[in-house]
Amino acid sequence: xxxxxxxxxxxxxxxxxxxxxxxxxxxxxxxxxxxxxxxxxxxxxxxxxxxxxxxxxxxxxxxxxxxxxxxxxxxxxxxxxxxxxxxxxxxxxxxxxxxxxxxxxxxxxxxxxxxxxxxxxxxxxxxxxxxxxxxxxxxxxxxxxxxxxxxxxxxxxxxxxxxxxxxxxxxxxxxxxxxxxxxxxxxxxxxxxxxxxxxxxxxxxxxxxxxxxxxxxxxxxxxxxxxxxxxxxxxxxxxxxxxxxxxxxxxxxxxxxxxxxxxxxxxxxxxxxxxxxxxxxxxxxxxxxxxxxxxxxxxxxxxxxxxxxxxxxxxxxxxxxxxxxxxxxxxxxxxxxxxxxxxxxxxxxxxxxxxxxxxxxxxxxxxxxxxxxxxxxxxxxxxxxxxxxxxxxxxxxxxxxxxxxxxxxxxxxxxxxxxxxxxxxxxxxxxxxxxxxxxxxxxxxxxxxx
Amino acid sequence: xxxxxxxxxxxxxxxxxxxxxxxxxxxxxxxxxxxxxxxxxxxxxxxxxxxxxxxxxxxxxxxxxxxxxxxxxxxxxxxxxxxxxxxxxxxxxxxxxxxxxxxxxxxxxxxxxxxxxxxxxxxxxxxxxxxxxxxxxxxxxxxxxxxxxxxxxxxxxxxxxxxxxxxxxxxxxxxxxxxxxxxxxxxxxxxxxxxxxxxxxxxxxxxxxxxxxxxxxxxxxxxxxxxxxxxxxxxxxxxxxxxxxxxxxxxxxxxxxxxxxxxxxxxxxxxxxxxxxxxxxxxxxxxxxxxxxxxxxxxxxxxxxxxxxxxxxxxxxxxxxxxxxxxxxxxxxxxxxxxxxxxxxxxxxxxxxxxxxxxxxxxxxxxxxxxxxxxxxxxxxxxxxxxxxxxxxxxxxxxxxxxxxxxxxxxxxxxxxxxxxxxxxxxxxxxxxxxxxxxxxxxxxxxxxxxxxxxxxxxxxxx
Numbered sequence: 001x002x003x004x005x006x007x008x009x010x011x012x013x014x015x016x017x018x019x020x021x022x023x024x025x026x027x028x029x030x031x032x033x034x035x036x037x038x039x040x041x042x043x044x045x046x047x048x049x050x051x052x053x054x055x056x057x058x059x060x061x062x063x064x065x066x067x068x069x070x071x072x073x074x075x076x077x078x079x080x081x082x083x084x085x086x087x088x089x090x091x092x093x094x095x096x097x098x099x100x101x102x103x104x105x106x107x108x109x110x111x112x113x114x115x116x117x118x119x120x121x122x123x124x125x126x127x128x129x130x131x132x133x134x135x136x137x138x139x140x141x142x143x144x145x146x147x148x149x150x151x152x153x154x155x156x157x158x159x160x161x162x163x164x165x166x167x168x169x170x171x172x173x174x175x176x177x178x179x180x181x182x183x184x185x186x187x188x189x190x191x192x193x194x195x196x197x198x199x200x201x202x203x204x205x206x207x208x209x210x211x212x213x214x215x216x217x218x219x220x221x222x223x224x225x226x227x228x229x230x231x232x233x234x235x236x237x238x239x240x241x242x243x244x245x246x247x248x249x250x251x252x253x254x255x256x257x258x259x260x261x262x263x264x265x266x267x268x269x270x271x272x273x274x275x276x277x278x279x280x281x282x283x284x285x286x287x288x289x290x291x292x293x294x295x296x297x298x299x300x301x302x303x304x305x306x307x308x309x310x311x312x313x314x315x316x317x318x319x320x321x322x323x324x325x326x327x328x329x330x331x332x333x334x335x336x337x338x339x340x341x342x343x344x345x346x347x348x349x350x351x352x353x354x355x356x357x358x359x360x361x362x363x364x365x366x367x368x369x370x371x372x373x374x375x376x377x378x379x380x381x382x383x384x385x386x387x388x389x390x391x392x393x394x395x396x397x398x399x400x401x402x403x404x405x406x407x408x409x410x411x412x413x414x415x416x417x418x419x420x421x422x423x424x425x426x427x428x429x430x431x432x433x434x435x436x437x438x439x440x441x442x443x444x445x446x447x448x449x450x
Numbered sequence: 451x452x453x454x455x456x457x458x459x460x461x462x463x464x465x466x467x468x469x470x471x472x473x474x475x476x477x478x479x480x481x482x483x484x485x486x487x488x489x490x491x492x493x494x495x496x497x498x499x500x501x502x503x504x505x506x507x508x509x510x511x512x513x514x515x516x517x518x519x520x521x522x523x524x525x526x527x528x529x530x531x532x533x534x535x536x537x538x539x540x541x542x543x544x545x546x547x548x549x550x551x552x553x554x555x556x557x558x559x560x561x562x563x564x565x566x567x568x569x570x571x572x573x574x575x576x577x578x579x580x581x582x583x584x585x586x587x588x589x590x591x592x593x594x595x596x597x598x599x600x601x602x603x604x605x606x607x608x609x610x611x612x613x614x615x616x617x618x619x620x621x622x623x624x625x626x627x628x629x630x631x632x633x634x635x636x637x638x639x640x641x642x643x644x645x646x647x648x649x650x651x652x653x654x655x656x657x658x659x660x661x662x663x664x665x666x667x668x669x670x671x672x673x674x675x676x677x678x679x680x681x682x683x684x685x686x687x688x689x690x691x692x693x694x695x696x697x698x699x700x701x702x703x704x705x706x707x708x709x710x711x712x713x714x715x716x717x718x719x720x721x722x723x724x725x726x727x728x729x730x731x732x733x734x735x736x737x738x739x740x741x742x743x744x745x746x747x748x749x750x751x752x753x754x755x756x757x758x759x760x761x762x763x764x765x766x767x768x769x770x771x772x773x774x775x776x777x778x779x780x781x782x783x784x785x786x787x788x789x790x791x792x793x794x795x796x797x798x799x800x801x802x803x804x805x806x807x808x809x810x811x812x813x814x815x816x817x818x819x820x821x822x823x824x825x826x827x828x829x830x831x832x833x834x835x836x837x838x839x840x841x842x843x844x845x846x847x848x849x850x851x852x853x854x855x856x857x858x859x860x861x862x863x864x865x866x867x868x869x870x871x872x873x874x875x876x877x878x879x880x881x882x883x884x885x886x887x888x889x890x891x892x893x894x895x896x897x898x899x900x901x902x903x904x905x906x907x908x909x910x911x912x913x
Contacts, residue, residue, distance in 0.1 A: 042703060044706075045536065048528065048532045050791065051524040067484075071488070074512070089566060093570050123531075125534070132535050146708045148704060182831075183707075190708055192830050262588045262625070263589050340490065342488065378825055382633070385855075387858035407861065409907075410908070411676075445676070447676035
């Protein structure tokens with residue numbers, strides 16, 4: 001237990017005692033302290049640096065089955081008492097709900113690899129140096145690369161959660177995050193922009209140069225776009241595009257709260273095949289050193305490994321305490337969020353099962369068609385209908401990416417497409433906390449404009 | 451507070467201290483249950499400094515002279531570290547004639563006039579009405595939220611500006627089902643002001659009626675074909691076009707990166723029917739969601755004519771970019787909360803109304819579509835955009851057809867603006883709910899009249 005963690009636990013204890021004195025029958029306090037040192041390049045020039053400290057507490061109070069919540073970022077007596085009074089007043093003004101309550105503590109394993117002293121103590125000068133290096137690496141690719149924004153941030157965070165139901169936990173973690181956003185500019189031609197972001201738990205794993213170089217190569221490759229071709233059929237999705245269109249929608253559909261409320265097309269389909277045979281999706285918030293791993297979830301329960309889809313069959317919905325009470329099941333350790341909000345259900349580290357084909361083999365299997373690098377559009381999480389522009393995308397001719405496309409729209413239905421997955425690549429690409437291969441899908445409408 | 455901030459100014463370099471006290475409340479009701487009611491207080495001081503040509507930023511929520519001095523030292527240390535590696539140095543900011551006063555946004559029926567209980571009941575009652583909207587309605591939700599802001603901006607070069615405003619919002623969502631088919635519709639209003647502003651154009655009941663009807667009708671609606679089409683954009687879709695596809699390309703920081711608007715001042719970029727503006731004031735109709743009477747650098751927010759009669763006239767600036775371009779700052783520097791640095795952001799972005807009634811626009815369209823219901827949108831550096839619209843109504847021989855399913859539209863924004871051949875005579879702000887994202891959120895609004903132009907649609911054959 002760190003000193004900071006102990007201090008946050010003491011703060012939570014103090015707030016719970018005050019909440020009980022103010023009339024709460026049960027309560028939960030979640031406190032956090034975050035320190036972030038960052039620097040940014042803007043418009044191809046190092047702009048400056050920032051040092052931000054943040055401390056806050058979120059308080060959930062219950063009056064029987066009536067719930068109130070308040071957040072405050074100051075810890076003086078007046079501020080805390082005002083927040084407690086607000087939470088109690090909200091609970092008094094709210095109708096009751098039998099699903100309101102607090103979770104009972106559950107044992108969990110120790111999650112390793114979440115703290116790095118080197119990252120926690122990184123001085124501002126070193127953060128500035130790493131930020132400048134991101135820009136330098138991207139510009140090394142070609143002077144036509146224009147970096148609208150690049151940043152590197154070193155973050156340390158301490159958190160604690162205590163409840164009158166017996167939950168009591170504290171943890172500390174570090175993370176580095178970095179990214180670039182920009183485009184290539186060649187005379188009067190402005191290429192399509194691209195964004196790259198990544199993160200690591202330890203400083204020695206923050207391999208920024210390769211990502212910056214990839215960003216530079218990507219934006220350069222997007223100069224000189226051509227009109228695409230209209231067709232209906234097979235489309236090859238990059239990891240980024242597959243995550244944005246398909247995985248994010250899947251995660252909304254397996255949210256236990258959405259299932260209970262009839263907003264999920266997967267309701268009633270546990271144990272049924274909803275994707276092509278062989279298709280695998282796993283969530284694991286207890287993975288050692290995982291970017292989205294944590295010692296506990298927003299309610300203080302341990303994360304765990306959850307197989308969501310196995311061999312195309314739906315195995316699990318995700319629950320926090322409230323959704324689990326409604327569904328008369330147990331919470332799965334998927335309550336996410338900060339002190340600012342009530343817990344909500346979400347995923348952590350996600351892995352999509354790898355296939356056997358190389359990326360080049362997937363392109364050859366597609367033959368002629370579209371490779372989608374990024375998606376700018378809308379997915380209706382309820383119906384699964386999606387439509388939008390294929391950004392950073394390429395025409396594929398005779399198994400090779402030949403030219404970037406412009407104003408090319410794709411449309412389809414996520415849930416139908418899951419049953420039309422033809423193949424997954426054997427190489428998995430990181431998309432922040434998700435590892436996903438390229439995925440070849442059939443039945444997509446492609447409309448070429450331009 | 452003024453004394454506390456002024457006490458921290460005793461340093462040589464340029465310094466800005468921005469106190470921001472935000473109180474917010476939100477109430478979410480779903481399927482007859484109060485899913486969450488929340489009170490939030492987020493207050494503190496953001497400190498920005500310019501040392502040897504580089505920027506430094508720090509923030510603190512502890513409001514004591516010692517904590518403020520610590521934040522100033524942290525900002526200076528960060529700026530000094532950056533200055534060692536910065537090539538071209540940001541020059542001193544040009545001096546301004548400050549209008550030091552309290553800027554208070556106009557408000558009809560202040561939010562404090564309703565108790566917490568009444569706000570919770572508003573959400574509960576509204577949600578119950580959705581549920582009563584018909585047997586096809588299977589899920590419903592209502593979110594009421596409000597932001598109550600007070601700010602004080604003090605700079606070492608003379609700003610002493612106080613700001614107070616409130617921004618309420620109501621979102622109404624209906625989900626309708628038929629066999630395995632699910633369709634949804636969200637209707638939202640977000641305003642600057644009070645309840646009189648929030649419900650000035652649509653009552654909560656009217657929002658419910660619209661959400662229920664569209665969600666239900668979409669269950670039986672067909673798809674339109676994709677391809678290049680003549681379309682009439684409703685004011686909400688016009689708002690998306692001018693915000694996402696034009697507005698971001700004329701933010702001066704993005705211009706410096708090489709956006710599609712770079713170097714085009716004085717060039718014809720749109721039909722001569724188009725005059726496109728961004729204003730901190732609510733032009734034409736009171737209560738726009740992005741009202742900013744003075745920005746977060748203390749600069750009074752101007753009405754900026756970005757495009758005048760089809761010709762590009764101005765970018766959007768903060769103090770830094772205005773100095774680099776040799777123009778006056780336009781009051782577009784905005785920070786979401788005290789611990790965010792001010793960035794160049796839009797406020798209320800719109801096309802000036804023209805003279806053609808909607809009925810004539812439809813009557814004079816032989817083959818086209820009316821696009822309504824802006825859902826979301828994004829634009830690229832090259833002005834290529836993507837918008838999602840929720841409702842599509844075919845127009846054949848000057849007659850409006852039945853509702854079809856929503857789709858995505860795309861095109862190059864400047865090409866689309868050049869294709870404008872009719873501009874409607876009725877104006878509306880439509881995008882005051884939700885937030886614009888650019889590393890940090892911002893409350894903005896956008897709108898205009900109906901506009902006829904040409905875009906590309908995604909789509910598929912009716913099933």
